[in-house]
Amino acid sequence: MSRERKYAMIIDTKRCVGCSACVYACKTENNIPEGFCRDWVVSITKGTFPNLTMQNKSERCQHCEDAPCVSNCPTEASYYPGDGTVQINRDLCTGCKACMAACPYDARYIHPEGFADKCSFCSHRIEAGMETTACTQVCPTSCLTLVDLNSNDGKAEALMKGRDVKVDKAHAGTKPKLYWLK
Amino acid sequence: MNHPISDSGPTRRDFIKISSGLLASSTVLGAIPLNQLFEQEVYAMVADKIVPTVCELCFWRCGVDAHVKDGQVFKLTGQQDHPLSNGKLCPRGTGGHGLLYDPNRLKTPLIRETVDGVSRFREASWDEAITLIASKFDKIRDEDGLEKVALFSHGFGASFFKRLFKAYGIHNFTAPSYAQCRGAREDAFKLTFGHAVGSPEGLDIAQSKYLVLIGSHLGENMHNTAVQDFANAVANGCEIIAVDPRFSVAAGKAKKWLPIKPGTDLALIRSLIHVMVNEELYNRSFVKENCIGLDALKAGVADATPESTYAITGISPDDIREVARDLGRFGSSALVHPGRHVSWYGDDTQRSRAIAILNALLGNYRQPGGFIHQTKKYGVPNPYKFAVNKEGFKKFHSRFPLASQIPSNEVLEETIKGNFKAWFVYGTNLPQTLGDQKTTIEAMKKLDFLVAVDVLPMEITGYADVVLPEVTYLERYDDLDDRTYRKPYVAIRQPAVAPLKNLNAKPGHEIAAMLAEKWGLKGLFPPIEEYLDKRLRAAGTDLMTMKTKGVMVKEDNTIYRQPGEPLHFKTPSGKIELASAKLSSLGFDAVPQYTKHPENPPGYYRLIYGRVPMHTFGRTSNNRFLGELMPENEVWLNKITGLDLGLKNNEYVHLINQDGKKSVSKVRLKLTERIRPDVVYMAHGFGQNDPRLEFAYRRGASANEMISNLTVDPIMGGTGFKNNFITFSR
Amino acid sequence: MIEIVTNKLNPQVLPHLHVWGWEVPIYLFCGGLAAGLLIISSGILITRNEANFSYTVRLSALLSPIVLSVGMFFLFLDLAYKAHVWRFYTAFVLTSPMSWGSWLLMVFYPLAILQVVLLYKDKLEKYTFLTPIIDFFMPMKKHIAFLNVHIGSGIGVYTGVLLATFYARPLWSNSVLGIVFLLSGMSSATALMMWMAPPIKKRFYATMDMYLLSLEALAITALIIGGITGPENNHSAMMELITGAYAPWFWIVTILGGIVVPLFIETRESMGKVHFSPITPALVLIGGFSLRFIIVYAGQASPTFF
Numbered sequence A: 001m002s003r004e005r006k007y008a009m010i011i012d013t014k015r016c017v018g019c020s021a022c023v024y025a026c027k028t029e030n031n032i033p034e035g036f037c038r039d040w041v042v043s044i045t046k047g048t049f050p051n052l053t054m055q056n057k058s059e060r061c062q063h064c065e066d067a068p069c070v071s072n073c074p075t076e077a078s079y080y081p082g083d084g085t086v087q088i089n090r091d092l093c094t095g096c097k098a099c100m101a102a103c104p105y106d107a108r109y110i111h112p113e114g115f116a117d118k119c120s121f122c123s124h125r126i127e128a129g130m131e132t133t134a135c136t137q138v139c140p141t142s143c144l145t146l147v148d149l150n151s152n153d154g155k156a157e158a159l160m161k162g163r164d165v166k167v168d169k170a171h172a173g174t175k176p177k178l179y180w181l182k
Numbered sequence B: 001m002n003h004p005i006s007d008s009g010p011t012r013r014d015f016i017k018i019s020s021g022l023l024a025s026s027t028v029l030g031a032i033p034l035n036q037l038f039e040q041e042v043y044a045m046v047a048d049k050i051v052p053t054v055c056e057l058c059f060w061r062c063g064v065d066a067h068v069k070d071g072q073v074f075k076l077t078g079q080q081d082h083p084l085s086n087g088k089l090c091p092r093g094t095g096g097h098g099l100l101y102d103p104n105r106l107k108t109p110l111i112r113e114t115v116d117g118v119s120r121f122r123e124a125s126w127d128e129a130i131t132l133i134a135s136k137f138d139k140i141r142d143e144d145g146l147e148k149v150a151l152f153s154h155g156f157g158a159s160f161f162k163r164l165f166k167a168y169g170i171h172n173f174t175a176p177s178y179a180q181c182r183g184a185r186e187d188a189f190k191l192t193f194g195h196a197v198g199s200p201e202g203l204d205i206a207q208s209k210y211l212v213l214i215g216s217h218l219g220e221n222m223h224n225t226a227v228q229d230f231a232n233a234v235a236n237g238c239e240i241i242a243v244d245p246r247f248s249v250a251a252g253k254a255k256k257w258l259p260i261k262p263g264t265d266l267a268l269i270r271s272l273i274h275v276m277v278n279e280e281l282y283n284r285s286f287v288k289e290n291c292i293g294l295d296a297l298k299a300g301v302a303d304a305t306p307e308s309t310y311a312i313t314g315i316s317p318d319d320i321r322e323v324a325r326d327l328g329r330f331g332s333s334a335l336v337h338p339g340r341h342v343s344w345y346g347d348d349t350q351r352s353r354a355i356a357i358l359n360a361l362l363g364n365y366r367q368p369g370g371f372i373h374q375t376k377k378y379g380v381p382n383p384y385k386f387a388v389n390k391e392g393f394k395k396f397h398s399r400f401p402l403a404s405q406i407p408s409n410e411v412l413e414e415t416i417k418g419n420f421k422a423w424f425v426y427g428t429n430l431p432q433t434l435g436d437q438k439t440t441i442e443a444m445k446k447l448d449f450l451v452a453v454d455v456l457p458m459e460i461t462g463y464a465d466v467v468l469p470e471v472t473y474l475e476r477y478d479d480l481d482d483r484t485y486r487k488p489y490v491a492i493r494q495p496a497v498a499p500l501k502n503l504n505a506k507p508g509h510e511i512a513a514m515l516a517e518k519w520g521l522k523g524l525f526p527p528i529e530e531y532l533d534k535r536l537r538a539a540g541t542d543l544m545t546m547k548t549k550g551v552m553v554k555e556d557n558t559i560y561r562q563p564g565e566p567l568h569f570k571t572p573s574g575k576i577e578l579a580s581a582k583l584s585s586l587g588f589d590a591v592p593q594y595t596k597h598p599e600n601p602p603g604y605y606r607l608i609y610g611r612v613p614m615h616t617f618g619r620t621s622n623n624r625f626l627g628e629l630m631p632e633n634e635v636w637l638n639k640i641t642g643l644d645l646g647l648k649n650n651e652y653v654h655l656i657n658q659d660g661k662k663s664v665s666k667v668r669l670k671l672t673e674r675i676r677p678d679v680v681y682m683a684h685g686f687g688q689n690d691p692r693l694e695f696a697y698r699r700g701a702s703a704n705e706m707i708s709n710l711t712v713d714p715i716m717g718g719t720g721f722k723n724n725f726i727t728f729s730r
Numbered sequence C: 001m002i003e004i005v006t007n008k009l010n011p012q013v014l015p016h017l018h019v020w021g022w023e024v025p026i027y028l029f030c031g032g033l034a035a036g037l038l039i040i041s042s043g044i045l046i047t048r049n050e051a052n053f054s055y056t057v058r059l060s061a062l063l064s065p066i067v068l069s070v071g072m073f074f075l076f077l078d079l080a081y082k083a084h085v086w087r088f089y090t091a092f093v094l095t096s097p098m099s100w101g102s103w104l105l106m107v108f109y110p111l112a113i114l115q116v117v118l119l120y121k122d123k124l125e126k127y128t129f130l131t132p133i134i135d136f137f138m139p140m141k142k143h144i145a146f147l148n149v150h151i152g153s154g155i156g157v158y159t160g161v162l163l164a165t166f167y168a169r170p171l172w173s174n175s176v177l178g179i180v181f182l183l184s185g186m187s188s189a190t191a192l193m194m195w196m197a198p199p200i201k202k203r204f205y206a207t208m209d210m211y212l213l214s215l216e217a218l219a220i221t222a223l224i225i226g227g228i229t230g231p232e233n234n235h236s237a238m239m240e241l242i243t244g245a246y247a248p249w250f251w252i253v254t255i256l257g258g259i260v261v262p263l264f265i266e267t268r269e270s271m272g273k274v275h276f277s278p279i280t281p282a283l284v285l286i287g288g289f290s291l292r293f294i295i296v297y298a299g300q301a302s303p304t305f306f
């Protein structure tokens, strides 16, 4: 019995150029139908000409520790597999959309086939023993890193060391697991 | 709808929008529509084979792995070992299947025919099309001589046609990647350092401690490895100075954004040089040892004080001094990026010269964080000796004294004068690429014969007499890619899938071989696999190995200068020429001087343009997969300016330029803080105007269409695109 | 100045959440109405002399499961994966109101229908197979009614709690919403009965509805104040409802037409000043209906907080 994992993603917005390769890579990796996406890019520009700042963010499901999508799912279709991620069992999903109403990050969509869908942290790749997710792999600026917070490889610490680390909408109380390096 | 000849002069070459029935067929010729392809499986698909090959979505040529299931490419990922990919891709590279399965792809050879005064295409067999081309060229050879033929090309696949034409006796080769792209930069660096910057650029961005970007919008300019290096620089705390009228993505990462008045960059660079030489901030030993013309340089920039420059550029004297002093402080670990698309204002050789000089003063030549040497090749010998036939060929003499290639725009002029009778166009969409559409079209109409080899019914094909459909890069072999990016490598492009059954398209090497055969040129095109295998064996490997590995890489320890290693430069003086005797001997400034460019006419805004991450010019504009995130371009205008004009964010407007040229289609307006009040910005490549491109047709507006004024570089013939001005109409 | 640009595609969350259309408000309305009807029927059974209310006590009991079934049908229509509807009953999730709701219905139907059977005893004599059941449960009639009052209230509250637990949707995440929907459901049911009831009973229902509407008005006031005084997000969401695009609809149709006007008329009816008009119940029903619509729509439109 191997130890329990706790996957999270650390995203270095200083590196991100907002190119969307991560979005395209996800679409081909996970067969996302036309018109939908599991990840997306938000570009935030603040200030007035010529005093401006810009931040690019590649967003996706936050794999919350206290996930309202799970607690509000009437069928246990949304669940915690125990590796720190939140997954969806399509065979149990009724398409009732309670999870979508519950998600403070609007991270989900209803697949044309009827089930709710969202970022899986590419569980199928991890299970197949691959290093990391499709978006992380493709990213030309290497600003996405999938980490296991339970491991002692020191990866997460190294990335966060001396950086200003943020999470989105902390007050939603869902304990999100995308960590943003400013 | 067809085009009656009568209303457009005595030429057969009207733009064929749709020839009867062809649009209909070209819609059904659609290979599997994307959504169908991707919704066949709701879970991630597992490839039954992974084929390493080389990307052609742009000209960087990364190594990609094509993931194939049931004979279909469903995913493209970056090759781990390829020096240009490192396992990663830019957004465009992930979307190659969007081209492969584009339902609008060219289906079969087309021949223009004129039936009772109406010019239209009819579908033809390969043999008929090839025979026609062969005989036409023979006729021109016999009547006018082959110097009356020009090959326009862009893209890796062109190599076979160059081989063919050299053997046949055509040597006038031109490409928009010269006079419309990096030509001025390369010639300027040859004048200064004795060699070009080259592509992929030999820049040690990743190690750089201080990086000055003059226009170069890395991050939007998505050359995969360049962006990887840029991100590493940012992460390593490299201080970035972004000189750009627009708050580019790179500017968003910069310590300092200098929103320069467009067109005044040369003035700014001269002033940086001025401060560096006058405050002796330059690398003394390096300059003493390796450069000539310091005094001439000092005298040549004497007038470029930060104060006088402020009035021209709008960049404050303090900023100029700060940047110059920081450059001095960081010295050889600082880098002033030479840019890539430099055909801006017609003074581009001199501006690039000034950048070269600035780098010389830093002494960053072959130093970590500066310029690096990428001359060492992997070295794949060519055991074949292909015939070259120059007999009786009168070499083309450019009217531009230092043009190292034939400027495409000069070929247009000469065509209009009647000095070119036929063009063979491979992989370049001239009507959307050369600016000044009027001249481009006039030249094409003047031609006796125009052949276009393309994958899509792009605008150029609408002007052709014969259109030859090539298969995409995912369906074909090309020659070996033997280049260097820090490390010398050789990579192979091979078919990931067989050519689509429902199309009658062929790989470039087969097309060239068919022509060779018609012309009775023997031994030019051995079977492609045999050819590749023989070359690879000469390099100590073989085709089988390469088909599985995709790429072979060597080490190179010469990219940096060894301590004490003497430097020799292939310039007339053998040294780095801060002042160029060659230029002055030709009547140009030995030291770059700033000349004023036209100002905005009242009520008009200077049109500047650039790249967007998910598209390559127009070549991806019909790619439904890539288009999903950006189906059209937008025109940027400063928010305050826009509101004062009573314009609304996101409203669609027509563009009208200084010559009264009105954009064919409307374009969405983006009112933003991210741009100077006196310019408008748009991504190049949209507003494609051929209805056979059912997705791209008139989505967004074409910047090229608005560029009716070219400011030609007198030194090498580059076409400055940025002296054009826009106003809006609803 | 802030410019936010995104290339997100998912239409169901852009520009804001809109996963629930007209089906869900109809379901919520029917749910509330059915709950109200069951409560009325059972309440009367417990507190009043049945013979006295023989008509409405039976009618309300009969209508309740029917109305709820109509509601359920619309809920079914809303499911994106209809073939998996049965999955609601392969799990019970403590934290999911929707799960509670589904199971509550499992209790509702048998008991509500049992009540109908007991009340319509005389009409059912020819179905002899029912006789043993009827004879067995008849003595417990009031106990069953007592249970049904609670089940009814449960369902009434559920229709509001379902939304109230969505912390991500500031307009909904308001503890009073359950009570508002319950009271609205009860007043709707009462209004319906007032309509159906024989003339002599109308005044009774008018009076009862008068009290219910007043309570509902109070609850809605609490809802609004709770929103306004709540944290930034809840505040702006509530302001959006009462001053924004939905305001006219909310104030005129729901509050004025659905509560104030009928309340006024009913007061006078209960004092015998005017005699009964079918307009009153119609207004109350429309008001209750529009309340569900407006809350469901405005609730999705109010953006997830930043």
Ligand SMILES: Nc1nc2c(c(=O)[nH]1)N[C@H]1C(S)=C(S)[C@@H](COP(=O)(O)OP(=O)(O)OC[C@H]3O[C@@H](n4cnc5c(=O)[nH]c(N)nc54)[C@H](O)[C@@H]3O)O[C@H]1N2
Residues within 6 Å of the ligand: B058, B059, B181, B182, B214, B215, B216, B217, B218, B220, B221, B222, B223, B243, B244, B245, B246, B248, B260, B261, B262, B263, B264, B265, B339, B340, B341, B342, B344, B608, B609, B610, B611, B612, B613, B614, B615, B616, B617, B681, B722
């Ligand atoms: N995604 C993507 N990437 C590409 C390409 C593509 O098509 N798509 N094309 C590739 C090719 S072939 C080339 S040549 C390169 C070109 O890429 P670059 O050489 O980086 O492009 P530039 O010509 O520098 O022009 C773009 C930038 O210059 C700024 N600019 C405009 N006018 C001025 C001016 O007067 N002064 C200054 N300082 N800045 C100005 C614009 O605001 C914009 O930010 O991109 C390559 N990369």
Ligand SMILES: Nc1nc2c(c(=O)[nH]1)N[C@H]1C(S)=C(S)[C@@H](COP(=O)(O)OP(=O)(O)OC[C@H]3O[C@@H](n4cnc5c(=O)[nH]c(N)nc54)[C@H](O)[C@@H]3O)O[C@H]1N2
Residues within 6 Å of the ligand: B056, B154, B155, B157, B176, B177, B180, B181, B182, B340, B341, B426, B427, B428, B429, B430, B432, B433, B434, B435, B453, B454, B455, B456, B458, B470, B471, B472, B473, B609, B610, B616, B617, B618, B619, B684, B703, B704, B705, B707, B721
């Ligand atoms: N107005 C304006 N003009 C410009 C520029 C600009 O920014 N603005 N940029 C300049 C620069 S930097 C450059 S490098 C040039 C680029 O100029 P082009 O190379 O002409 O630009 P593309 O739009 O890529 O045109 C490529 C053509 O090749 C076709 N093609 C794609 N793949 C294949 C293939 O595998 N085989 C064949 N046979 N054809 C193929 C495409 O369908 C398209 O018709 O444009 C220059 N011109």
Ligand code: SF4
Residues within 6 Å of the ligand: A015, A016, A017, A018, A019, A020, A021, A022, A023, A041, A056, A058, A138, A139, A140, A141, A142, A143, A144
């Ligand atoms: S691929 Fe990487 S750099 Fe590009 S948008 Fe996604 S995260 Fe940002």
Ligand code: SF4
Residues within 6 Å of the ligand: A060, A061, A062, A063, A064, A067, A068, A069, A070, A086, A102, A103, A104, A105, A106, A107, A108, A118, A174
């Ligand atoms: S982000 Fe949304 S979908 Fe993802 S776990 Fe959190 S609540 Fe669930």
Ligand code: SF4
Residues within 6 Å of the ligand: A072, A073, A074, A075, A076, A077, A078, A088, A092, A093, A094, A095, A096, A097, A098, A099, A100, A115, A116
């Ligand atoms: S839509 Fe599916 S996953 Fe979401 S709550 Fe309903 S059943 Fe659960």
Ligand code: SF4
Residues within 6 Å of the ligand: A025, A026, A027, A029, A030, A038, A039, A060, A118, A119, A120, A121, A122, A133, A134, A135, A136
């Ligand atoms: S982790 Fe996988 S599923 Fe999630 S966004 Fe990235 S690629 Fe898509």
Ligand code: SF4
Residues within 6 Å of the ligand: B055, B056, B057, B058, B059, B060, B061, B062, B089, B090, B091, B092, B093, B094, B222, B223, B224, B225
């Ligand atoms: S940079 Fe992008 S488009 Fe160009 S070759 Fe590489 S992956 Fe392909």
Ligand SMILES: [Mo]
Residues within 6 Å of the ligand: B177, B180, B181, B182, B340, B341
């Ligand atoms: Mo270029």
